[in-house]
Amino acid sequence: MKKIIVIFACFAALLFAGCGVGSYSVSSGQADEGYVTFVASSAYDITVDIDGQTYKCKTVKEIPHKTRRDIKKTAQNTITVKPGTHNLKVSAGGQEKLSQKVFISAQETKIIKL
Numbered sequence: 001m002k003k004i005i006v007i008f009a010c011f012a013a014l015l016f017a018g019c020g021v022g023s024y025s026v027s028s029g030q031a032d033e034g035y036v037t038f039v040a041s042s043a044y045d046i047t048v049d050i051d052g053q054t055y056k057c058k059t060v061k062e063i064p065h066k067t068r069r070d071i072k073k074t075a076q077n078t079i080t081v082k083p084g085t086h087n088l089k090v091s092a093g094g095q096e097k098l099s100q101k102v103f104i105s106a107q108e109t110k111i112i113k114l
Helices: 002-017
Strands: 034-040 045-050 053-058 078-081 084-092 095-104 109-113
Touching (some): 034 045, 045 078
Parallel strands (some): 034 109
Antiparallel strands (some): 034 078, 045 084
């Protein structure tokens, strides 16, 4: 009887030791990019310089009574950048409207008022 118990204990130990439990790396989550959008009192064309790279886009008309609205991301009004600190310059009609440093986190949409 003791032999059967010892054999059963050894079998159980081998069974549980071979379960395949271990370290697994699962990669999921969001893309490593952030977004910049510009709002103004009216929609107009702007030129944006981010770290020496130039983009042409449009402002989104600001609606004062909708302070927490989601601005639809389009190629016309949104610039995709890597997360981090960026030097930002905005000009319209040959005039510089804004020059500042901005920090953009991953998956953040930074809305800048002009």
